[in-house]
Amino acid sequence: MIQRQRPLLSRGLQQQRGITLVELMIAGVLALVISYFAMSIMMTSSQTASRSNGQAQAQESGRFVLSWLHTEARRAGYNSNISADRVQPFASACAAGSAMPPAVGGNCSFNSDDAANSDRLALQRTYSTSSGNARDGQDCTGVDLSTNAALTNDETVLTDVYWVVRDNGNDGDAYDDVLRCVTYDDSGVIVAPAQTIASGVEGLQILYAEGSSSDNRAITRYVRASDISDMSNVSAVRISVLTRSWAENASGEEQRSYVLLDAAPYTFTDGVARQIMTTTVALANF
Secondary structure, eight states: OOOOOOOHHHHHHHHOOOOOHHHHHHHHHHHHHHHHHHHHHHHHHHHHHHHHHHHHHHHHHHHHHHHHHHHHHTTTTOOSOTTSOOOOSBOOBOOTTOOOTTSTTOOSBBOOOSTTSOOBEEEEEEOOSSSSOGGGGBOTTOOBOTTOTTOOTTTOEEEEEEEEEOOOSSSOOSTTOEEEEEEEOTTSOBSSOOEEEEESEEEEEEEEEEOSSTTOOOOOEEEOGGGOSOGGGEEEEEEEEEEEOSSSOSSOOEEEEEOOTTSOOEEEEESOOEEEEEEEEEOSOO
């Protein structure tokens, strides 16, 4: 009997039996390794972006707050009557038991050296609607005061008080860590409701440059409000703020301390990005 030889193509197809179990396992391991490195790169990129955003938020809040306070501090001591002496640029230091703004009688300069509280900046100026500058007839937040009958043009001394309200809760956001402001008349009564200037502010510290007299610009020292012998001799002010990011995912959780001027360190154990910014303002009305 003559046997017919099978075609080579048919024998080749029979020999191809697919991948083995070992090959399948190797392919699975390689896929897992590639997936791991891809996820690791994505997580690292996300964390880096979160840290960058957190730092940017803290820096932007700090720049805005310092710009605002720098502009306002230069108006301290302003008197719309150019033939008269300037008014005392900053309110006197708070006495023990003084009211907390925006309560009546809170128009004073407060000093705190502990991290649980912050200083209060109390700028004084003359109310005026005839100076040609609309800002002179407004409160610290820009509210028009011309309809307030209790204010006397070119005579009433206004006090703009800035202070920090902290949120000591654990909600992990910065919406309740705010810088607030309210304006008082010379009798210690507010002339308009207090308002928030900026969020994400955790600390405010202030030092004052005191000269030997009200007409001597030579700065001999920077001191806290409670150590000033005469606020009329102040010719410059140094302001430092501590700002934060909006959420706690910006940095790894570890203990960090921040020192603002003469205050005790502000210490935190969380993942919040923070920024210290400081400026020195020479008073224009000196």
